[in-house]
Amino acid sequence: MAGIYVHIPFCKKACHYCNFHFSVSLKIKNDFIAALLKEIALQKNYLQNETIQSIYFGGGTPSILEKEDLQQICDALYTNFDIAAAAEITLEANPDDISTEKLADWKKTAINRLSIGIQSFFEEDLQWMNRAHNALQAKDCITLAQASGFNNLSIDLIYGTPGLTDEKWKQNVDAALALNIPHLSCYALTVEPGTALQKMIAQHKKEDVDTEKQARHFVLLMDWLEQAGFEHYEISNFAKPGHRSIHNSSYWQGKKYLGLGPSAHSFDGTKRQWNIANNPLYIQSLNNNKIPFEEEILTGWQRLNEYIMTSLRTMEGLDLAYIKTNFGIVVSEQLQKNSDKFITGEKLLLNNQLLQLTREGKLFADGIAAELFFINDRPGINGSCDDANILQPEPPSGKAP
Numbered sequence: 001m002a003g004i005y006v007h008i009p010f011c012k013k014a015c016h017y018c019n020f021h022f023s024v025s026l027k028i029k030n031d032f033i034a035a036l037l038k039e040i041a042l043q044k045n046y047l048q049n050e051t052i053q054s055i056y057f058g059g060g061t062p063s064i065l066e067k068e069d070l071q072q073i074c075d076a077l078y079t080n081f082d083i084a085a086a087a088e089i090t091l092e093a094n095p096d097d098i099s100t101e102k103l104a105d106w107k108k109t110a111i112n113r114l115s116i117g118i119q120s121f122f123e124e125d126l127q128w129m130n131r132a133h134n135a136l137q138a139k140d141c142i143t144l145a146q147a148s149g150f151n152n153l154s155i156d157l158i159y160g161t162p163g164l165t166d167e168k169w170k171q172n173v174d175a176a177l178a179l180n181i182p183h184l185s186c187y188a189l190t191v192e193p194g195t196a197l198q199k200m201i202a203q204h205k206k207e208d209v210d211t212e213k214q215a216r217h218f219v220l221l222m223d224w225l226e227q228a229g230f231e232h233y234e235i236s237n238f239a240k241p242g243h244r245s246i247h248n249s250s251y252w253q254g255k256k257y258l259g260l261g262p263s264a265h266s267f268d269g270t271k272r273q274w275n276i277a278n279n280p281l282y283i284q285s286l287n288n289n290k291i292p293f294e295e296e297i298l299t300g301w302q303r304l305n306e307y308i309m310t311s312l313r314t315m316e317g318l319d320l321a322y323i324k325t326n327f328g329i330v331v332s333e334q335l336q337k338n339s340d341k342f343i344t345g346e347k348l349l350l351n352n353q354l355l356q357l358t359r360e361g362k363l364f365a366d367g368i369a370a371e372l373f374f375i376n377d378r379p380g381i382n383g384s385c386d387d388a389n390i391l392q393p394e395p396p397s398g399k400a401p
Helices: 029-042 067-080 100-107 123-129 135-147 166-178 196-202 211-227 246-252 279-287 300-312 320-327 329-344 361-372
Strands: 002-008 052-059 083-093 113-119 153-159 183-188 231-234 237-239 257-260 265-267 271-275 293-297 348-351 354-357
Touching (some): 002 067, 029 279, 052 246, 083 246, 153 166, 166 211, 183 211, 211 231, 300 320, 329 348, 329 354, 354 361
Parallel strands (some): 002 052, 052 083, 083 113, 113 153
Antiparallel strands (some): 183 237, 271 293
16 A cells, blocks of 8 residues: 655745745646646556555645646546545645635545644734634634534644743643544644744744743643543654544555655655656656656665654554564664663663653654664664665574575
8 A cells, every 4th residue: 555645836825934845826836737647647657556545635735726626636646546445635724725615625526634734723823923824714714624524634733932832832732622623733843944934033033942842842742632532643643543644654654655746755665756846847847748856766774764763753663573574683683772771761662572762752752763773884883784784684484594
């Protein structure tokens, strides 16, 4: 089973914190749609006839598209790929785009899940972020979606912003719970290089983030959502039982996926590729029946490190038995040895060959993963990891070769 991601590179306005690829001009939208449809046809064999279990329209702002645009894209995907009957098909939507009319239009397509960029239910926070919607729309769009039959909903919330007190953060989470949202994606505000927010902070026009407050907000979030019956199934994602994101889970599980549109990434199990992040050049290249992408073939140690990074972020954790089977017994034993200090420090648990982050460990997830990486040119730190060592799985007999 595999997934497809479709990048829609248009937004009404630029959020101050955003560093994704998008344009605020829709002048070339029709040309983009034509190019995207051509890319879909050209990439029909990329996933090697695997059944598609999820499609995700991301961006940018996919909800900015008209019904006809979305229908054309869905039709092309269903024509060129084997889409499972129960496939999860998600549309990212901004609250200001959600209306009774648009919801009815989306219901007529294959879309069956909405991921709504709420970010905050407070007007002052939304203005600080330069969001296109207001606080009233933030709540109304959810009730509208539910009334239209979209019950498989996810919303994004941002914490750790300068004006967000602990009490306001609780009110944001309480509002989501009161609205019976089954899935929450919650992110600490990150100041990305080159964004408007980074420039304003550098010019002292906006206050910088407080990392201690962000950590506190994250701990509080874990408390509140655990009490509400949510699974903390990935560092930034919480779901009621049965409502995990199938699409995003496929990334963390290392499954294959195809990315379509400017800046979109793809992974076929052995190599990764990414499209050019330039709308006019993307369109121009597809007009000549060429997909404008670069690619890299992943080495064994890159695949190992990616597994370490993604698996540790999940509730299930890192499977040492999987490491042993796919990368060799030496690597599995070395990884367990490297984990000892985190187990002693109560940041990791070792449970039936699964390395899992503890509650405290979740605060340091990226740092722990980085310290567990196998680095070719730093063998004295984590143990060497050249391809010759890690591409030899344990023989079926269990004996060393």
